[in-house]
Amino acid sequence: MLGTKHPATGETRTTATGTARTSPHTDSAAPPPGPPPALPSLTGLRWMAALLVFGLHVGNAGYFGGTGGRIMTWGFGPGGSGVSFFFILSGFVLMWSARPADRALAFWRRRIARVYPVHLVTAALALLLAHTLGVLATPTPRQGLANLLLVHSWWRPWWQTLDPVSWSLACEAFFYALFPPLAFVLRRLGPRASAALAAVSVLSVLFLARCDVHSELGRQLYSLPLARLPEFVLGAAVARLVLLGRWRGPGLEASLALAVVGYFLVPQVSAGYPATGCTLIGFALLIPAAACADLRGLPSLWRRRWLVRLGELSFAFYMVHLLVLRTSRCLIGVTPRFGVTEGLAATATVFAVSLGLSWVLYEAVERPARKLLLRDRRSRGARRTSTASRTAPESPTRDNPATVRD
Numbered sequence: 001m002l003g004t005k006h007p008a009t010g011e012t013r014t015t016a017t018g019t020a021r022t023s024p025h026t027d028s029a030a031p032p033p034g035p036p037p038a039l040p041s042l043t044g045l046r047w048m049a050a051l052l053v054f055g056l057h058v059g060n061a062g063y064f065g066g067t068g069g070r071i072m073t074w075g076f077g078p079g080g081s082g083v084s085f086f087f088i089l090s091g092f093v094l095m096w097s098a099r100p101a102d103r104a105l106a107f108w109r110r111r112i113a114r115v116y117p118v119h120l121v122t123a124a125l126a127l128l129l130a131h132t133l134g135v136l137a138t139p140t141p142r143q144g145l146a147n148l149l150l151v152h153s154w155w156r157p158w159w160q161t162l163d164p165v166s167w168s169l170a171c172e173a174f175f176y177a178l179f180p181p182l183a184f185v186l187r188r189l190g191p192r193a194s195a196a197l198a199a200v201s202v203l204s205v206l207f208l209a210r211c212d213v214h215s216e217l218g219r220q221l222y223s224l225p226l227a228r229l230p231e232f233v234l235g236a237a238v239a240r241l242v243l244l245g246r247w248r249g250p251g252l253e254a255s256l257a258l259a260v261v262g263y264f265l266v267p268q269v270s271a272g273y274p275a276t277g278c279t280l281i282g283f284a285l286l287i288p289a290a291a292c293a294d295l296r297g298l299p300s301l302w303r304r305r306w307l308v309r310l311g312e313l314s315f316a317f318y319m320v321h322l323l324v325l326r327t328s329r330c331l332i333g334v335t336p337r338f339g340v341t342e343g344l345a346a347t348a349t350v351f352a353v354s355l356g357l358s359w360v361l362y363e364a365v366e367r368p369a370r371k372l373l374l375r376d377r378r379s380r381g382a383r384r385t386s387t388a389s390r391t392a393p394e395s396p397t398r399d400n401p402a403t404v405r406d
Contacts (some may be wrong), residue, residue: 036096036243041290043311044302046089049082050314053165054321054351056080061325062335064343078266081279083168087228088283090172091235094179095186096243096291104180110374111176115315117369118361119169122319123147126162135326136162159223165322167223174225175232186236191246194237201234202280209274221273231276238288242295247288252300255289258282316366317358324354 056079059072098107127144130136139147139161146152147161153170160167186194208230212221221227241247249255259282266275293300301307328350332338338346 037295039093039096039291039294040308041294041300041302042089042093042287043314044300044304044307045286045290045311046086047307047310047314047317048302049085049089050318050321052076052079052082052085053318054079054354056082057322057325058347058350061328063332063338063346065337065339068340068343069337078263078275078279081263081266081275081283084228084231084276084279085283085287086168087171087175087231088235088238088280089287090175091232091237092239092287092291093235095183095236095239098179098183098187100187107180108176113370113373115169115172117365117373118316118319119150119163119166120148121361121365122163122323123166125320125323129323129327130162133327133330135329136164136323153223153225156220156223163319163323165318171223171225171228175229178229179236182233182236186240189240191241191244194240194244194246198234198237198241198284201230201237202284204230205234205280206277209269209277212273213270227273231280234280234284235287238284239291242288242291247292249285249288252286252289252293252298255282255285259286313355313358313362316361317354320357320361321350321354324350324357 055072055076059069059076059079062069064072123144126136127139130138143152143158143161146155146158147163147166150166150170150173152158152161153167159170186197189197208221208227238247250258259279262279262282265278269275269278290300290302292298294303328346332346336346
């Protein structure tokens with residue numbers, strides 16, 4: 001048995017390694033009654049999205065010159081779309097694991113416990129690098145405070161303060177603030193209304209992409225939390241359709257093909273927010289397709305044990321990899337333009353260091369901090385469970401392995 005986590009919630013469930021349990025109703029993607037099952041394929045896909053962002057930043061760092069540089073631009077130039085995947089996935093997973101009786105404060109506490117400890121540590125590392133090696137800009141006190149409060153993406157001059165990738169966390173913080181009322185509304189929507197909300201979300205992204213091109217807002221929209229909200233809502237609306245058993249999208253292979261086509265269309269549009277429109281449909285189909293494959297027990301590459309493990313490390317990897325890349329400038333210079341062999345060696349070294357640090361962050365910061373911050377709540381829940389078990393009759397479903405643990 002393998003303990004897996006939802007990729008955006010950090011909630012742990014025990015699932016069989018390698019295969020998912022097949023629902024009694026294999027002709028429907030609706031989950032069985034009770035706590036929603038784990039979806040390990042989504043964790044594996046999360047790692048692939050993080051890898052795309054890593055490839056983009058390696059290309060931007062100029063490790064490769066000549067043919068190698070052109071290949072990197074072709075393969076990873078659209079890698080920023082991995083952030084859009086994260087936003088859609090976040091909406092899907094949070095809606096999938098939402099608890100009808102959950103309170104907003106409890107939800108926000110879990111979200112803080114999930115993302116904030118790693119954010120604080122990487123922000124401190126970024127500040128140290130700024131003051132010692134000078135590979136990052138030193139923030140003003142206001143910029144630093146905005147970063148710590150996760151509001152820095154609302155103001156263009158501050159959007160890449162400290163750890164540059166933390167701008168996406170400011171967007172996620174905004175999504176988390178709005179999720180309790182969004183979930184309240186979505187639980188009351190039927191399949192047609194949920195599908196309509198998903199369609200409106202898609203149209204909103206396309207409309208904003210057109211506005212971005214014609215008004216030349218550029219990265220202001222790209223990093224603006226309000227502009228990225230439709231992607232999150234799209235993921236939540238699609239999750240609602242899967243929960244209702246009314247998702248009718250293509251299978252995993254076809255959805256992956258559409259996502260890949262959209263990915264390679266990105267260079268054909270203006271850089272920045274408009275690229276989101278290229279991959280939106282493919283990602284919005286791929287995520288529920290992977291979820292349905294897990295629910296139905298269908299084959300899924302993304303459910304492999306090693307890929308799920310990497311997916312568990314993906315948040316820490318995403319947060320630390322750019323700090324490693326910036327630090328490497330002190331050793332190899334800015335945009336060194338290596339040949340293929342030297343470029344691959346430099347990339348492999350940075351990847352290995354980033355992955356090693358992400359494991360340390362996960363094991364030494366992310367997991368223990370989450371347990372510490374949620375300890376009191378878990379203790380109360382354990383006491384209530386113990387009391388109930390002494391008074392309730394024996395039940396064969398009490399120890400359901402799919403039960404959610406924060």
